[in-house]
Amino acid sequence: MYKYDTYDQQLVDTRVEEFRDQVRRRLEGHITEDQFKPLRLMNGLYLQLHAYMLRVAVPYGTLNSAQMRMLGHIADKYDRGYGHFTTRQNIQYNWIKLEQAPDILADLASVEMHAIQTSGNCIRNTTSDQYAGAAADEVVDPRPYAELIRQWSTFHPEFSFLPRKFKMAVIASDTDRAAMRLHDIGIKIVRNDASDLGAAFYVGGGMGRTPMIAPCINPFVPLDRFITYAEACLRVYNRHGRRDNKYKARIKILVHELGKEEYTRQVEAEFAHLLTQGVEPPLAELERIKAQFTEPPFEVGISDEVDRSDPDFALWLETNCLAHRQPGYVAVTISLKPVGGIPGDASADQMRLMADLARDYSFDELRVTHAQNVVLPHVKKADLYALWQALDAAGLGTANLDRIGDIIACPGLDYCSLANARSIPVAQKISERLSPRSDEIGELKLKISGCINACGHHHAGHIGILGVDRKGVENYQLLLGGNEGADTSLGTITGPGFDEDGIVDAVDRATGVYLANKQGAERFLDTYRRIGMAPFKEAIYG
Amino acid sequence: MKILTGNDLKTGAVVWWDGVSWSLHVEDAIDAGDQAETILAREQATRRVNAAYAIDATREEGGVRPAHIKERIRALGPTVRADLTLKPADPEAGNWVI
């Protein structure tokens, strides 16, 4: 894992003291809220429905156990004993007091964490594959490249006031587990025929009001110049991105309006110019970062066998564990989606337990996933039963990864000041109704957003739900057929919306259509793609 | 009626203008009438409240009820965590929101 050098630490510590002074000046009345608001947002502090909300960055979703323990400590000491893991692999606290915010940032800094780049029109915290460094199918660990992006983008003066926020994701597998093509820039590390590594650039994706799938604008940028290429992509956007209309300000609109060819032409011209300017970080820096992502000291020659005689454990093993590239190990997903629970929420006690389990069973490492779960990336098969027992006792042993109960849900109107409708109660009701049929239904990614901003990725759900406000009353639109990954697609709205109970019934009927029409090993998405919308519409509205 | 709400500057807690100060309880809210803008400007300048605004509400048997669900959720707390609302012991409290 990356370890701060003195420069990183100094930068974060200085920021804490700067913010402490800004908070003091606000509380003493030396600056107004209009002056203070952009300053607090640059430190991840929002004002939400019930209180201030602090969003803490988890760079590319990677944490060590000391960091996870600190997240639990913050939940207990400064919040109400829990936190909410988000679809950007971050964590949010909902009940923060302004007067305590600088102390929280100081506590975070003590474990090399911060809340920078979690708000504002800058390059946000970069996301990645939660199985990086563990997945059998990756060409290389993508995290050193994500870390280089973090260092390049943090406080980058040219990109601190972009037309809109800017989200990047880096993966290194054919299986895209980070919704890479739904980002402003998605980077896929690839190996070419000559066995050299390079970065394929996908630019102009996104969800929100106008969802778009990023086209590939360059299939192979050598890795000794990929930051320069990213800088060229940003420069063209910074120059031409719409600042007059918030709803047309994201890079996806620019790429769409210019057209992929023209946007690419401008990027390539800028890239050629930037290559003469020496903006690429020295290769030695990338090598220094890479050296910190070394493989854990795996045991070799250990057994690949697991005793499956406990059926509950066997189910969890089947569902929540991913093959590891190291024989004798797996990557474990800890579900933060107990049946009827609040997706992505974890109590302080659960955070501390996950920290302890990471220390004992996963070489001190954890990952936050964009699906609002937590991963222990390197678990020895021989330790799995003991691990599962500990998780299960704490309500963390639900076997539902990528199943109907593994719902992504944004905070919605229960917490978010931008929301039109509540997301969480809908998720809870669907989970309660359909989890008993989870095995029969199989893989089904259901995603719920409380407004068009799409933090709950509803466009990319096999089943998506969007909360809207119909004359002051919550209403829910249903979408079918979205997906993230190599075959990314956007969901299609089925028709008129539903009330809270109606949307649960509609999802129930949609799964019924799938089960009635499923052929062979088809997933919900496969059946939908084969038979189309009509039978679903008929069952839902008929 | 027009009632005034905002968040306490220091703690972020949701507060309601009760005619003298800012209360945690929506049932204390008074009708600010045509004084809303004046009170809001004055109170924000004293830094007791942050991001304050006026909303529509009605006075009903059970007390003051904000017109929009969003404000009712602000008044009570998250509907999915009864234990964190202002009325954790009242299992029916959530019904008031919907």
Ligand code: SF4
């Ligand atoms: S999708 Fe809307 S309601 Fe949900 S968290 Fe994002 S802004 Fe809030």
